[in-house]
Structure formats: C-alpha cells, structure tokens
Amino acid sequence: MGLFLETLIGGLLAGTMYSLVAIGFVLIYKASGVFNYAQGSLLLFAALTFVTLHEKGLSFPAALAATVVVLIAAALLIERWVLRPLANRTQITLFMATLGLSFVVEGISQGLMGAEVHSLDLGIDDVPVFIGGLMFSQFDAVAAATAAVLVTVLALLFNKTRIGVSLRAVADDTRAALSLGINLNRIWQIVWAVAGVVGLVAGMLWGARQGVQFSLSFVVLKALPVLIIGGFTSIGGAIAGGLIVGASETLAEAYLGPYIGGGITPWFAYFLAIAFLYVRPAGLFGERTIDRV
Amino acid sequence: MSQLLAPPADFTGLSALLNHPAPIVLHQRRWHGPLVALVLAAVLLPTVANEYWLSAILVPFLILSLSGLGLNLLTGYTGQTSVGSAGFMAVGAFATYALLVRVPVLPLPVSILLGGLIAAAVGLLFGVPSGRIKGFYLMVTSLAAQFFLEWVFSKFPWFYNYGSSGTISAPHLEVAGFNLNTPAGKYGLVLVFVLALTWVAVNLVRSQTGRNWMAIRDMDTAAAVVGIPVYRYKLLAFAVSSFYLGIAGALWAFAYLGSASAQSFGITRSFQILFIIIIGGMGSIAGNFVGAAFISLLPLLLDTLGQNLFAGHVDAGLLQNIQKVIFGGLIIWFLIKEPDGLVRILSSIKERLALWPLRL
Numbered sequence: 001m002g003l004f005l006e007t008l009i010g011g012l013l014a015g016t017m018y019s020l021v022a023i024g025f026v027l028i029y030k031a032s033g034v035f036n037y038a039q040g041s042l043l044l045f046a047a048l049t050f051v052t053l054h055e056k057g058l059s060f061p062a063a064l065a066a067t068v069v070v071l072i073a074a075a076l077l078i079e080r081w082v083l084r085p086l087a088n089r090t091q092i093t094l095f096m097a098t099l100g101l102s103f104v105v106e107g108i109s110q111g112l113m114g115a116e117v118h119s120l121d122l123g124i125d126d127v128p129v130f131i132g133g134l135m136f137s138q139f140d141a142v143a144a145a146t147a148a149v150l151v152t153v154l155a156l157l158f159n160k161t162r163i164g165v166s167l168r169a170v171a172d173d174t175r176a177a178l179s180l181g182i183n184l185n186r187i188w189q190i191v192w193a194v195a196g197v198v199g200l201v202a203g204m205l206w207g208a209r210q211g212v213q214f215s216l217s218f219v220v221l222k223a224l225p226v227l228i229i230g231g232f233t234s235i236g237g238a239i240a241g242g243l244i245v246g247a248s249e250t251l252a253e254a255y256l257g258p259y260i261g262g263g264i265t266p267w268f269a270y271f272l273a274i275a276f277l278y279v280r281p282a283g284l285f286g287e288r289t290i291d292r293v
Numbered sequence: 294m295s296q297l298l299a300p301p302a303d304f305t306g307l308s309a310l311l312n313h314p315a316p317i318v319l320h321q322r323r324w325h326g327p328l329v330a331l332v333l334a335a336v337l338l339p340t341v342a343n344e345y346w347l348s349a350i351l352v353p354f355l356i357l358s359l360s361g362l363g364l365n366l367l368t369g370y371t372g373q374t375s376v377g378s379a380g381f382m383a384v385g386a387f388a389t390y391a392l393l394v395r396v397p398v399l400p401l402p403v404s405i406l407l408g409g410l411i412a413a414a415v416g417l418l419f420g421v422p423s424g425r426i427k428g429f430y431l432m433v434t435s436l437a438a439q440f441f442l443e444w445v446f447s448k449f450p451w452f453y454n455y456g457s458s459g460t461i462s463a464p465h466l467e468v469a470g471f472n473l474n475t476p477a478g479k480y481g482l483v484l485v486f487v488l489a490l491t492w493v494a495v496n497l498v499r500s501q502t503g504r505n506w507m508a509i510r511d512m513d514t515a516a517a518v519v520g521i522p523v524y525r526y527k528l529l530a531f532a533v534s535s536f537y538l539g540i541a542g543a544l545w546a547f548a549y550l551g552s553a554s555a556q557s558f559g560i561t562r563s564f565q566i567l568f569i570i571i572i573g574g575m576g577s578i579a580g581n582f583v584g585a586a587f588i589s590l591l592p593l594l595l596d597t598l599g600q601n602l603f604a605g606h607v608d609a610g611l612l613q614n615i616q617k618v619i620f621g622g623l624i625i626w627f628l629i630k631e632p633d634g635l636v637r638i639l640s641s642i643k644e645r646l647a648l649w650p651l652r653l
Contacts, residue, residue: 035429085629092374095429096571097628099564103621111614221436221560228433261448270437277426277433 006135007254008247013140015246016147017209020202021223022230022238023151024195029232030171031191032083033091037098040220041105042196044212046071047203048109051118051212064200071196074105079189106217117213120204143205150201151239154194163190171233225269229276230285237285245269335484339477348476348549354589355480355487356544361569361581362494363537368567369575370498371530372510373423377435378538379562380442384412385539386546386553387452390461394454401468405486409540415442416535417528424524427513439560446555453554462552479548486540495578497533506530507576572627574634583635591623592616 021043028036049070053063078101086097124142128135158164169177170187178184206216226245230237252268276284339347364378389408392399399407419438423431446452453461466473466482473482497503505526508516517523546553565588573584599612631637 082625089628089632091429093628093632096567097625099567100621100624100628103624104618105621107614107617107621111611111618115610224433224436228430232429263444263448267437267440267444270433270440273433274422274426274437277422277430281426281430 011247011250015243016144019242024198038102040217041102043199043203044217046200047207075192117211225273228273234285358585360541367534371506375435377439379558380439381535381538382542383558385542389543412539413532413536420531463547574636580636
C-alpha cells in the first residue's frame with residue numbers, strides 16, 4: 001500500500017509538469033483558436049535563452065528578465081508574420097503553420113545557442129523527502145508548488161485585470177469582442193507572450209530535471225493527451241488532465257509494464273486519452289459543440 | 294432572301310441533339326500527351342541516369358510520393374488529419390518482412406501487397422474512433438498509433454526475427470528469376486508499384502467512393518444528411534490510406550534503406566509526409582509528386598548552396614539549422630500565399646501560358 005501511494009503521489013507531482021506545458025497551449029487556443037504545436041519549441045527556445053544568458057554571466061533575475069523581453073519580442077514577430085496573415089483561415093491551416101513555426105524556432109534556437117546539453121541548477125535538490133512515512137521527490141513538490149503559483153497568477157490576470165477581461169471576451173465571442181473595439185491583434189500578442197512565459201517556467205523546470213537540450217521540444221507530445229483529457233479550452237482541465245495522465249502513466253508503468261515488456265509511457269497516455277474521448281468527445285471540461293448543416 | 298431564311302444545313306443534326314440529350318460528361322477527356330511522355334521518361338530513365346541519382350534521389354522521391362498519396366487520400370480527400378503515417382509504413386515493412394522470412398514461397402510483389410493489406414487492417418482498427426471523435430481530437434488517435442506501433446516493433450523480437458540489432462533487411466529481392474538487387478532493379482520495382490497505385494488512386498477519387506470522401510471532408514454532418522454512410526466511408530479511407538502507406542513502408546525498408554528498424558519510421562517521417570501534402574497540395578494526386586520532389590530536392594539544393602557560399606566558414610550543424618529555418622519558413626509562406634499548394638501554382642502558370650498572347 002505504501003508503494004502504491006508513493007507511486008501515485010510521484011505520478012501526480014510529475015503530472016503537474018505536464019499541466020504546465022498544457023496551460024501554455026490552452027491560453028493560445030482559447031484566445032486565437034490556434035492549436036499551437038510550436039509550444040514545445042517555444043519552451044525549448046525560452047529555456048535555452050535563459051540558460052545561455054545565465055552562462056554568459058548575467059545574474060539569475062537579470063537573465064530571467066532578459067528572457068521575458070526576448071519572449072515578448074518573439075510573440076510580436078509571430079503575431080505579425082504568422083498569425084495576422086493567416087487570420088480567418090481554417091484551424092487545420094493554422095495548426096500546420098505552427099508546425100512550420102516549430103521548425104523555425106528550433107532552427108533559430110539551436111543555430112544561435114548550440115545543440116549541446118546545458119545543465120540548469122535552480123538550487124532545488126532532487127532529494128527524496130519523507131512525510132508521514134511516504135517518500136517523494138522534493139523537486140517534484142517544488143514543481144507542483146510553482147504550478148500552483150503560476151495558475152493563481154494567471155487566474156488573477158484573467159479575472160481582475162482589464163486585459164484579462166478583454167481576453168475572455170475574445171475567447172467567448174471574437175466578433176462581438178471586435179465590434180466592442182477590442183484590438184484582436186494586441187490580444188494575440190499578449191497571449192502569445194504570456195504563453196511564452198508559461199513555457200519559460202515549464203522549460204526551466206523540465207530543463208533542471210533532464211538538462212536543457214533539444215529533446216525538451218518533445219514535451220509537447222506529452223502535453224497532447226493531457227489536453228485531450230482536459231479539453232482545449234480549460235486551464236482547470238489542463239491541470240486535471242496533467243494529474244490524471246501523470247498518475248495513471250506512472251501506475252501503469254509500475255503495475256502493467258512488467259507484463260507487456262515495459263517502456264509503455266510513450267503511448268499509454270494516448271490510449272487513455274482515446275478512452276476518455278469515447279466517453280466525452282470534447283474532453284472532460286471542453287465545450288460541447290452542436291453541428292449544424 | 295430565301296437563302297437567308299433557309300434552315301442551316303445541320304438543322305437535322307441539331308434537332309437530333311435536342312431530342313436526345315447528350316450524356317452528362319463527368320470528366321472531360323484531356324490530352325494525356327505530357328503525362329505519357331513523363332511516364333515513358335520515368336521508364337527509360339535507368340538507361341541514362343547514374344546509380345547515385347537512381348538509388349539516392351529517385352527511389353526515395355517515388356516512395357515518398359506514394360506515402361503522400363496514401364496520406365492525401367485520408368487527409369486531403371476525406372478530411373481526417375493523421376500524424377501517424379510512419380506507423381502504418383512500419384506495419385507494411387514489418388509485415389512484408391515477416392512474410393518474406395516465414396513464407397518464402399510467396400513471390401516478392403505478393404508479399405508486399407499482403408504487407409499492405411495487413412497495414413490496411415491495422416489502419417482500419419485505428420480508424421474506429423473516427424466514428425465518434427473529430428478534428429484535432431482525432432489527431433491524437435493517429436499519434437497513439439504512431440507511438441504504439443513504434444513501440445511494438447522495437448519491443449517484440451518476433452517482428453525482427455530475433456536479430457540482435459532489431460533491424461530488418463530483405464533476404465533477396467527477386468521477381469520471377471530476375472535479380473532486383475541493383476539500383477535499376479529497385480527503381481523498376483518501386484516505379485511499377487507507384488504507377489499502378491497512382492492509377493488506382495486517380496480512378497478511385499473520381500468514383501462514387503471519392504465523391505463520398507470529399508463530401509465527408511467538406512462537411513460530414515451534411516454528408517450524413519444526404520445519405521452517405523459516413524462512418525463506413527471514413528473507415529474505408531483509413532484502410533485504403535494505410536494500404537498505400539504500408540506498401541510505401543515496405544518499399545522504403547527494402548528498396549531504399551536496405552535494412553530498417555522501428556526508428557526508421559519515427560514521428561519525424563510522419564511529419565515529413567504531412568509536409569509533402571501541404572506543400573504539394575491537399576486533395577490533389579499530382580500534388581504528392583510535386584511535394585515529394587520539393588521535399589527531397591530542397592535539402593540537396595540548400596546543401597549545395599551552403600557549400601558553395603559558405604564553404605569552410607560555417608559548420609555543418611549550423612547549416613542544418615539554417616535549412617530547418619528556411620524549411621519552416623517556406624511552409625508558413627506556402628500556407629499564407631498558396632494554401633492549395635505547389636500544384637495550384639503550377640496550374641495557374643499553365644492557365645496563364647494558355648492565354649499568353651491575349652493576356653498575361
């Protein structure tokens with residue numbers, strides 16, 4: 001029983017890392033209807049920029065601030081060169097554009113900052129801690145706490161500020177928002193910048209865990225089933241989805257894996273997602289759509 | 294005067310035409326000269342092309358075109374987005390290998406066709422959720438297929454005949470006593486499959502099946518309302534698409550790579566095939582060939598350019614990243630400027646040339 005609980009808690013904590021990646025997705029999908037495949041590359045770009053600046057001698061806060069500035073600039077460029085020319089196109093076209101974007105961002109990140117693995121020390125020891133006789137990772141606990149803080153900040157941003165209100169207006173009904181005089185392009189810029197910063201946080205945590213390197217951009221593939229389970233439009237869903245995926249994946253690998261050869265994590269979450277979709281075709285928290293002819 | 298009032302000479306012919314309405318011409322017969330010339334050129338090519346061009350450029354180009362064709366039937370014609378193409382290619386490759394090794398009496402083309410059928414069955418299985426799941430959510434099914442199949446073919450030694458390296462390689466390529474283990478032989482094998490399957494696809498998309506697929510792509514609810522069995526045709530699209538991909542996979546493993554492993558059919562291959570149909574043109578047969586040519590020639594072009602322009606100044610890694618940026622940029626540019634792909638650009642050039650002296 002102790003082992004089961006430890007596995008479960010470890011999985012839940014790891015799941016918050018998935019949620020962090022998924023939240024960046026949800027933000028962009030809600031505001032602009034773009035299924036942003038490039039979120040993984042942006043995460044790599046953000047983490048790589050931070051690490052490179054930090055290694056060049058900038059202090060931790062200075063490097064962080066500089067990276068945020070770079071991410072805002074990137075959001076402005078993406079909005080101007082990719083989103084604006086593709087406005088009113090089908091979702092599938094936008095998705096494919098983000099595929100192209102991911103190539104550009106990956107090429108630029110690695111071309112400018114190199115392909116070697118950077119280690120990132122956030123000053124958190126990855127040591128096991130014991131609480132009530134159960135062992136879990138201190139690092140995972142910090143990551144979970146960071147996710148909680150981030151979500152609180154985002155919730156405040158969306159619910160208490162003018163920007164947040166107009167953002168929700170755009171998500172709710174783009175045309176109505178436009179007719180009220182809300183600047184759609186500005187909203188896109190803001191949302192991509194915020195998604196970039198969320199990516200930075202996620203990238204730093206993932207990077208501290210497995211090194212800042214190219215494979216970071218593949219966490220996007222981890223976030224997809226999380227999104228499916230939680231629905232594309234709900235931040236709460238992204239968190240729930242991350243926890244469900246994290247926990248079930250770890251449990252499956254521990255209890256089911258040995259019987260079928262192990263190494264099942266790459267696809268297990270996807271099958272879980274399909275199972276969820278059978279019951280709820282728009283995710284747990286997604287909005288149901290009605291088809292009209 | 295009377296001459297002017299006289300009925301025109303072909304009056305009787307005209308009335309006959311009016312009384313017997315002409316059959317509705319669904320497809321106008323076009324002049325196939327250029328196409329025939331192209332096919333002839335492809336057939337005669339081995340006599341002039343050197344071995345490098347045959348085995349390193351033309352063979353992968355043809356196989357990628359075939360994979361694009363497979364994906365285009367599903368995504369471009371039926372509207373079901375898939376990013377698991379390489380997974381189904383792997384099924385074709387590993388199934389053909391199993392048949393070649395375990396049932397050696399079967400001739401090579403039969404093994405490849407059966408491999409394609411097995412891929413079709415697996416594709417059908419992964420198409421089942423399409424009855425309930427749509428759009429981006431469905432894409433996840435294809436990703437599940439991709440990762441699951443990759444895992445299966447690297448985890449269970451039965452599939453690679455218990456070899457230590459996990460790779461499969463064709464025992465011998467031979468059809469009716471002809472040894473195909475030469476660049477020209479492999480090219481011939483690939484060309485025959487590609488031509489035959491392209492011909493089938495051209496006719497398939499013009500048939501009732503193709504029309505139903507396009508109706509589903511354009512709006513599946515409306516298609517259901519007019520009485521098209523949507524689910525059945527979606528499943529058929531998954532099966533046919535996987536059949537094409539399976540054959541492409543077998544050819545990729547045995548006629549191009551020589552030996553392959555599950556890693557040869559990773560997710561990057563799936564994306565490559567998706568790019569072929571975006572760049573070439575969704576819902577177009579010729580587009581697959583144009584897109585595949587673009588995808589296989591662009592890296593070569595950039596390589597040559599890079600070596601001539603910055604020879605020695607820039608290291609290979611940076612060059613590769615520059616290629617990546619150009620490639621991604623081109624995809625975005627295509628989507629913005631010409632969402633129907635290169636094929637649309639080519640046909641508008643053709644139209645302009647036809648009108649040339651009058652208007653440009």
